[in-house]
Amino acid sequence: MAETMKLDGARELDFDRATVEQAYDRWAPIYDLVFGGVFSKGRDAAIEATNKLGGRVLEVGVGTGISLPLYAPNVRIFGTDISEEMLKKAKKRVAEQRLKNVEDLAVMDAEKLEFPDNSFDVVMAQYVVTAVPNPEVALDEFARVVRPGGELIILTRVSADNGIRRVIEQALQPVVRRLGFRTAEFAWSRYTKWLAGAHSMELAERRRIPPLGHFSLVRFRKTEIARTA
């Protein structure tokens, strides 16, 4: 069923799971070629932060598994994605590179994670949150499955609040959503609003990723004791 998303109250867009799934099934054969280099700085930063924490890691939206060889050998990774075709590439990579630290790869919706509470030391999602129909639902799920003291590490687009960048991002939105992306709708205030309602999470870091800073590495830590509202 199509989710109806509001874009700044002005236009409504359909951005549903099937559209995203099909878009990434189509991207799969050429994804690494197109996005391998462009997104590499951010990926390196996210993996470095994850390796520092170590333990059992859930990588949501693992895609073609482009990050998998970058994890430290002592980190155990469970990768999930909604696109079967992207995951096929990831499985091939794991087999070809004999990556022993990959626990499993499975088709799973970020909005409905099939894990018990507090299952992972780190939940990480690179360039994924803005591709999910209901990002706050996915963030809630990430927060649920990470253990107290663990971290949610996301590499994500942060849209402009105003100015010419905002105008451009809004103009691009109808075109790029068919490709499985969203350019607008993700001002920093959206993330902080989610955080304010997530009673057991606190902001550990926000780092803008060069060259343009349109993407940020954001680390949320799950507090040992749930904050009261």
Ligand SMILES: C[S@@+](CC[C@H](N)C(=O)[O-])C[C@H]1O[C@@H](n2cnc3c(N)ncnc32)[C@H](O)[C@@H]1O
């Ligand atoms: C832009 S790609 C990023 C892939 C990879 N993380 C990277 O760093 O290149 C977004 C990925 O998120 C996946 N995705 C989108 N919506 C999802 C959802 N609801 N649940 C799980 N994965 C999803 C897509 O299939 C795609 O593989």
